[in-house]
Amino acid sequence: MIRIRPILAAAALVLAAPAAGVEPDEILDDPALESRARALEETLRCVVCQSQSLAESNAPLAKDMRLILRERLVAGDTDEEVVAYLVDRYGEYVLLKPRVKPATLALWAAPFLALLAGAAAAFLYVRRRKPAPPAPLKPEEEEAVRALLEGRE
Amino acid sequence: MRRFALFAPLLAFALIGAVFAIGLTRDPARIPSALIDRPLPDFALPPIEGRTEGLSSEDLKGEVSLLNVFGSWCASCLIEHPTLMEIARSGDVAVYGLNWKDRPGDGAAWLARHGDPYARIGDDPRGHVVVALGVTGAPETFVIDKEGRVRYKHVGPITPEVWRRTLAPLIEELKRT
Amino acid sequence: MIPEIGHFALALAFAAALAQGPALYAAARADDERLAAFGRRCAYLALGAVGLAFASLAAAYVASDFSVLNVYENSHSQKPLIYKFTGTWGNHEGSMLLWALILALYGGALARQARAIPADLHRLALGTQGLIAAAFLAFMLFTSNPFERLLPAPPDGADLNPLLQDIGLALHPPFLYLGYVGFSVPFSFAVAALIRGRADSVWARLVRPWALAAWSFLTVGIALGSWWAYYELGWGGWWAWDPVENASFMPWLAGTALIHSIRVVERRDALKGWATLLAIAAFSLSLIGTFLVRSGVLTSIHAFAVDPERGVFILAILFAAVGGSLTVYALRAGSLAPTGAFAPASRETALIANNVLLAAACATVFIGTFYPLFVDVATGERISVGPPYFNMVFTPIAALAMALAAAGALMAWKRADLRALARRLAPAGAAALVAALIVAVVAEREKAAGAGWVALCVWLAGGALADLAGRVKLFGAAPGAAARRLAGLPRAAVGAALAHFGLAVFALGAAGVGLWRTEEVRLMKEGDAAHVAGYAVMLASVENTTGPNYLAERARFEARKGARETTLISERRYYPVRGMQTTEAGIRSQGGGDLYVSLGENATGEGWAVRLYFNPFVGCLWWGAGLAALGGALALSDRGRAPARAARGAAASPRAAAAEAPA
Numbered sequence: 001m002i003r004i005r006p007i008l009a010a011a012a013l014v015l016a017a018p019a020a021g022v023e024p025d026e027i028l029d030d031p032a033l034e035s036r037a038r039a040l041e042e043t044l045r046c047v048v049c050q051s052q053s054l055a056e057s058n059a060p061l062a063k064d065m066r067l068i069l070r071e072r073l074v075a076g077d078t079d080e081e082v083v084a085y086l087v088d089r090y091g092e093y094v095l096l097k098p099r100v101k102p103a104t105l106a107l108w109a110a111p112f113l114a115l116l117a118g119a120a121a122a123f124l125y126v127r128r129r130k131p132a133p134p135a136p137l138k139p140e141e142e143e144a145v146r147a148l149l150e151g152r153e
Numbered sequence: 154m155r156r157f158a159l160f161a162p163l164l165a166f167a168l169i170g171a172v173f174a175i176g177l178t179r180d181p182a183r184i185p186s187a188l189i190d191r192p193l194p195d196f197a198l199p200p201i202e203g204r205t206e207g208l209s210s211e212d213l214k215g216e217v218s219l220l221n222v223f224g225s226w227c228a229s230c231l232i233e234h235p236t237l238m239e240i241a242r243s244g245d246v247a248v249y250g251l252n253w254k255d256r257p258g259d260g261a262a263w264l265a266r267h268g269d270p271y272a273r274i275g276d277d278p279r280g281h282v283v284v285a286l287g288v289t290g291a292p293e294t295f296v297i298d299k300e301g302r303v304r305y306k307h308v309g310p311i312t313p314e315v316w317r318r319t320l321a322p323l324i325e326e327l328k329r330t
Numbered sequence: 331m332i333p334e335i336g337h338f339a340l341a342l343a344f345a346a347a348l349a350q351g352p353a354l355y356a357a358a359r360a361d362d363e364r365l366a367a368f369g370r371r372c373a374y375l376a377l378g379a380v381g382l383a384f385a386s387l388a389a390a391y392v393a394s395d396f397s398v399l400n401v402y403e404n405s406h407s408q409k410p411l412i413y414k415f416t417g418t419w420g421n422h423e424g425s426m427l428l429w430a431l432i433l434a435l436y437g438g439a440l441a442r443q444a445r446a447i448p449a450d451l452h453r454l455a456l457g458t459q460g461l462i463a464a465a466f467l468a469f470m471l472f473t474s475n476p477f478e479r480l481l482p483a484p485p486d487g488a489d490l491n492p493l494l495q496d497i498g499l500a501l502h503p504p505f506l507y508l509g510y511v512g513f514s515v516p517f518s519f520a521v522a523a524l525i526r527g528r529a530d531s532v533w534a535r536l537v538r539p540w541a542l543a544a545w546s547f548l549t550v551g552i553a554l555g556s557w558w559a560y561y562e563l564g565w566g567g568w569w570a571w572d573p574v575e576n577a578s579f580m581p582w583l584a585g586t587a588l589i590h591s592i593r594v595v596e597r598r599d600a601l602k603g604w605a606t607l608l609a610i611a612a613f614s615l616s617l618i619g620t621f622l623v624r625s626g627v628l629t630s631i632h633a634f635a636v637d638p639e640r641g642v643f644i645l646a647i648l649f650a651a652v653g654g655s656l657t658v659y660a661l662r663a664g665s666l667a668p669t670g671a672f673a674p675a676s677r678e679t680a681l682i683a684n685n686v687l688l689a690a691a692c693a694t695v696f697i698g699t700f701y702p703l704f705v706d707v708a709t710g711e712r713i714s715v716g717p718p719y720f721n722m723v724f725t726p727i728a729a730l731a732m733a734l735a736a737a738g739a740l741m742a743w744k745r746a747d748l749r750a751l752a753r754r755l756a757p758a759g760a761a762a763l764v765a766a767l768i769v770a771v772v773a774e775r776e777k778a779a780g781a782g783w784v785a786l787c788v789w790l791a792g793g794a795l796a797d798l799a800g801r802v803k804l805f806g807a808a809p810g811a812a813a814r815r816l817a818g819l820p821r822a823a824v825g826a827a828l829a830h831f832g833l834a835v836f837a838l839g840a841a842g843v844g845l846w847r848t849e850e851v852r853l854m855k856e857g858d859a860a861h862v863a864g865y866a867v868m869l870a871s872v873e874n875t876t877g878p879n880y881l882a883e884r885a886r887f888e889a890r891k892g893a894r895e896t897t898l899i900s901e902r903r904y905y906p907v908r909g910m911q912t913t914e915a916g917i918r919s920q921g922g923g924d925l926y927v928s929l930g931e932n933a934t935g936e937g938w939a940v941r942l943y944f945n946p947f948v949g950c951l952w953w954g955a956g957l958a959a960l961g962g963a964l965a966l967s968d969r970g971r972a973p974a975r976a977a978r979g980a981a982a983s984p985r986a987a988a989a990e991a992p993a
Contacts (some may be wrong), residue, residue, distance in 0.1 A: 021565065023930070024853040024939050045714045047184060047289045050629040051572050053716065056565055060254065061289065064280035089194075089287035091187040096716025098701075103709060107701045111723045114693040118686035126679050129600055131671035159663050162607060163656040166614075170649055172700070175707045176627040177641045184712055 021055045026066055033073050040069060040079055044086060045094045053096055186295075186306040187287050193220075193301050196282045198275025201252050203261040208249055208275030214301035217327045218247040219294055219320075221271070222283060224255050225263035227291040233310035234267050240316060241270035246324050250274040253283050253291055296320065298327045333398050336386025337477040340427075343379035343434065344467035346372045350437075350460025358453035358526075366453050370441040373456060376463055377438035384431045387476050388418045397483035400424060400476045406489035406907050408879040416500040417490045422624065422640075423476035425503060429620075430470060432504075432511045433463050440515060447536055454522030455515070462514055465647045473640045489907035492880065498558030502551060506578060509548025510616040513581060515540040516588065517613035520606040521655050524662040529602040534595035537609065539966045541592060544612075545585045546962035552578050553955035564913035564928040566943040568843065568951055571720040574632040576699040577619030583692035584612040587685045589962070594678050597743055598670030601682065603663040608685075610659060614652040615692075621648055627703055673745040680738030680746075687731040694723055732786055732837060735830050736793025740800070754800055758792025773846070783841035791834035794827040825965030829958045836954025842923065842947025853937035863944030865891045865925055867898075872929075872938065880905045885929045885938065887916060896920070900929040924948045 022041065028034040041055035046062040054062050054069070065086070072082045086094050098104045137145065188194075197209035213220060221237060223230040241248045250271035252260040255278065264271075277283050286295070289308070296305040305323055307315060354369035356362065387400070391414050396402040404421040405414055419428040437459045444452050470476070519537045523529035555578070560568045569575060588608040594601040622628055625641025672678040698715045705713050740754055766785035770778045799805065801823060802815040816824075850862040859868040870886045880903045887898040898916030905912070916927040923946035930939030 022851055024851055024937075025934075027851065043716075043718050045716060050182075050631050051570075051716075052631060056567075056570070061280070061284075064254075064284055067279070068281065068284050087187070089187055089285060090289075091184065091287075091712060093184050093712040093714055096714050097718035097722070098713050098715060103705055103711060104701075104713065107697060107715065107719075108723075110697045111690060111694040111727065114690035115686065115727070118690050122679075122682045122686050125601075126672075126674050126682060129668065129671050129678075130674060156664065159603075160660040162610075163653070163660045166652050166656055169700070170645070170653070172704055172707050173621065173625075173627060173645055173648070176703045177625060177638050177645065179627075179703075179706055181627060181629045181703075181706075185710075 021057060021062075022066060023058075023063065026063070026070065028070055028074065030074075033070070036079060037066070037070050037073055040082060041066060043096050044069075044083070045096050047090050047094060183308075184289060186303065188295075188303040189306070191303060193295075193297060193303055194282075194285045196275070196285060198251070198277055198282060201255070201260045201274050201276040202258045204274060206273050208251065208273045210301065212273055213249060213297045214299070216247060216299060217324055218249055218297045219324075220249045220251060220297055221295075222251045222253050222286075222288050222291050222293045223260075224253045224291050225259040226255070227253075229310045230292045231267065233292055233312070234270075236311050236313055236316055237270040238268050239313075240311075241272075245321070247272045251282065251286075252276050253288075254278060254280055294320075296323055296327070298330075332386050332389050333395070333477040333479065336383040336390075337475065339379040339382040339386065340467065340471060340475075340477070343376045343383065343430070344464060344471055346376040346379060347437075347460050347463035347467055350376065351457045351464060354453045354457030354460060358450045358457065361450070363449075366444075366449070369453065369456060369460070370444060373434075373437045373441040373460065376460075376467075377434040380427075380431050380434040380467075383477075384418075384427055387424060387427055388415060390477075391415060391418045391424075394487065395483075396485070396487050397479055397481055398476075399478040399480040402480050402484055402487045404490050405487040406879065407486050408907075409490060409495065410878050412497075412500065413490060413495045417494070419503050420490050420494045420499050422637075423470070423474045425507075426466070426470050426474050427476055428503060429507050429511060430463070430466050432507045433459075433466060433514060436511060436515055437463055440518075448532070450526055451519070451522050451533065451536070454525050455518040458518035458521045459514060462518070462651065465650065469640075469643050469647065473637075473643050487907075489879070489905065492903065492905040492908060492910050492912045493562060495879075495905075496558065496562055498554065498562060502554040502558055504551075505547050505554055506551030509544050509546075509551045509585075510578075510581060510619065512540065512544025512547055513585060513609075513613040513616050516544065516609035517651075517655065520609035521658060523602075523606055523666075524655075524658045527662055527665040529595065529606055529666050531596050531599055534592050534605070535969075537605075538589070538592050538596065541585065541589050541609070541612075542962045542966035545582070545589050546959040546966065548578070548582050548585060549955055549959040549962065552582060553952055553959075556955075557952050560948070561915050561917055562912070564915050564941070566847070566849070566915075566926050566928070566941070566945060568948070570631075571698075571717045572630050572632060573628040573699050574619075574623050574630040576695050576720075577615075577622045580692055580695055580699075581612050581615040581619065583688050583695065584608055584615055587688040587692070588612055589965075590681050590688075591685050594681050598668075598672055598678055600668035600670045600672070600678065602666040602668060603659075604685070606663065606666070607659060610652070610655045611692075614648075614655070615696075617644075617648050617651060620644060622699075628699070672743070675741070675746045675748055677738065677741045677743045677746065680734065680741050683734055684731060684738060687727055687734065691724060691727045691731070694727065695720070698723070728837075729783075729786055732790050732833065735833070736790045739793060739797050739826055739830055754796050755793060758789050758796055761792050762786070762789035780841055780845040783837065783845065787834045787838040787841065790837070791831050794831040794834065797827045797830075798824065821968035822965045825961040825963070825968065827961070828964060829961030832954045832957030832959075832961055834954070835950045835957060839947045839950030839952075839954055842950065843945050846946045848944045850942040852940060854940045855937040858937065860940065860942055862925075862942040863923075863946075865889045865944065867925075867927065867942055869938070869940065870897075872932075875901075877903065879907065883929065883932075883938075885916075885927075885940075887927050889918065889925055894920070896925075898925065898927045900927045902929045902931070919949050922946055 022038065028037065038055065042053055044054045046052045046054050046057035046059055048059050048061050049057045054066055069082055072085060092099060098107060100108055193210045193213060195210045198207045200207040237248060240246065248270050252274055260276070275282065292310055294307045294311055295303050298304050304327060307320065311320065350369050350372035353365055353372060357366035357369055390398045390401050391405055392411065394401065394405060394407045394414065400421060400423050405417050409417070419425045440456050440459055516537050519533065523533050556568045588605065591601050591605045591608060595605045621641065621644045625644060626638065627641065698719055701715050702713050705711055736758060737751065737755060740751055762785040765788040766781040769781040769784045773780060801819055802812040804812050848863045850860050852860055854860060854869040856869055856871055859866050867887050867889045870888045872883055872885045875882050875884045882901045882903040884899060884901045887900065889896050889898060896918050898918050900916035901914040903912045903914065913928050918925045923944055926943040926945055928941040930941065932938045
């Protein structure tokens, strides 16, 4: 009996298609605008790809979004306005660096909290492990030492 | 206190494990539309070859309508096409088309071969309006209410099942209000 | 017939592993040597059987037996022989078989050490190892059987993803799995120590080589993966903070913390609970990585065919292994009280600081990787966390850890003389300052930020060199004597210095690519020239060629800088069976960096889209990782100095359990 499993199985171990990104026909003549566009692409997610930025993707929709991003820059938009334009349409999903807001507070605070908690725990631990200072000599021991030292002279 | 500290890793893992378990039921590629309950962005598109009327956001006001993104290159569009034809024939709701990234003539030829369910079609060869709508792929279908607001977005082909279970009831409700 | 033998062998291995765990746990409880010997034989049997299963699948691949579904789906008769063989693990089922084989290898190697390890510790550790093996073999048999038949056999196969038809597939997964799976041994040792309620210097000395082996393999595995992506994916990058990349990085960070803290256990009999927790964490993170890659909870560019059903099974394994071990930890770690004392200024404290930084780094990567999933589950909102986040929060922690590493490695155990430390580090500090000044002056203004990074690399490398120089008394003795001393140094110390030096070299590579890479993207026709980083690169010719199973456009580029001339070849291949295109980048390493050319499409007939990069110091990434792994291997060959003479006798004798009985 022939058994063909879903297409899914055929797609085993899919590395992405070769990543590419910006193509020659997209590049703006103005180098300043182009470098702004490149910087923005790095921070925006390709919405049809699997974990790639606009700068890395050769998906057709990513190309369209790169072109639209450039058109808006040419039209005089600021970087923030371009980003806001895309967030308005695709949601904050497109931001590879999430905005600081209540839902992402834990994300942004985590590294600091982890460091602080770790440092506090380490401080307490190290303090406990400090070697005990040598116990002071008892009076009779002091006496004996003195006697020895004096005897030698 | 010390006892509690020893249980902390286990508790943290229990939380993480629960999230993983719930995560298995979620689709990581799902992106909810940012346009839900907001008015359609303004646009005005020219007609595709062989038609005289294009499509603008004004056309989508006044009655409940479906806006369907399609292209002749899109294999899944062919899957939903019979369902769209059926919906158009029933006259329950006006179906509008957005022809995405087709070369001139390709969209018209495709419709000539498979049938044309659309009341009006806008041609978007460079994907400007598609991006303005936050579309991630074809086919996608928006349900637009009488005021021209987006009420729902369906990603992927419309099957008879999807129509019966989700779209038709929503459209009925929107018509009544 | 051969696939059926493989399938049977897999079932046999499962039975053996199933018996191994309970037998050895019972043997440890009842101190029953005959039962323990049976358990060890189970481990050997499992190894032999998994080996046979693996050989069967490999044979089916090499013989292109398309009546095996897995071979049909992932191979093709026209594929070069080497890729037929490596294709054995270029898919979900086969890669799990490789994973199981490596797990069985570690199990067999651990079983052989029965005489060198206290009996109760050995039995509990090997028993735990058996439980892990049983879980994964069950996973294969019930959800991922690689020997499933497809009858009648199709005339030819669906071919392997062309991106995997590369030497990278031969090297990257085996090393990566040797690392991932290798952490199962420290994990088993940690669980065993917790069950018996005792982790001490002897325990640490036994765990350290395994941890170092796993760490070194993982270092090589990750570096190979990075190198493979660098030359095969044609984007000239080497790390993208993709979830699957992070999944390999987290066990590495935990493992790095482990190989440092285990030294404190060994030398000072302190930090024991923490070290067991790290050993559990390193392998748990490996398992979480497996879950992430194969369940589809996150999207990644490197994901396997995902299947939620498999995800459920792996999640069950995860719950059993991680939940179980952490429960034992919660109940028993309280009994691992430290005994040794050390001053706040000491190597021990430096190693603890190192662990705080590495643990925080690991936590950061973990939270960043899974945060979108947490938010989705909690609120249904979809967000992304990508490279800009990781670069921003991870880099400062890494920089701190590197800055500390130079000083920590020079500090004396127990009580360090800070003034002497400052004296020994002064040359490294001065060199770092000079390097920073040079970069600040030479580099273009907007790229001068690299001065700090270069200074950090010089500082760390200088610290490692100062460490070695101090140990061999390089200044103040005859050179011959210094060389003799170098040969006689404890290999753990030389290994650590080498690994730190490797880290410095690696960081220089990361800084070079991150800060000073140059890029040129343009359309080129034959005869056109483009310029990047002082090179004039001409597209000399584009020809059509055919390979064994592909068609290609092969472009020859002539690059010239001053009097230097060189030729680069880049190909754009089309594999008809899969209908996929790949790019073979042309790379020439010279002049402190890589000239990198990647041929794109000639879509309009007006020329080929060509990407040119100059990646300064990029080779340092792989060389640095290689040095670090070599350092790990060197350190692992150091049997360590017994903290007390009695312990050495105990470790080497079969009567160890008795000798080690609590006083």
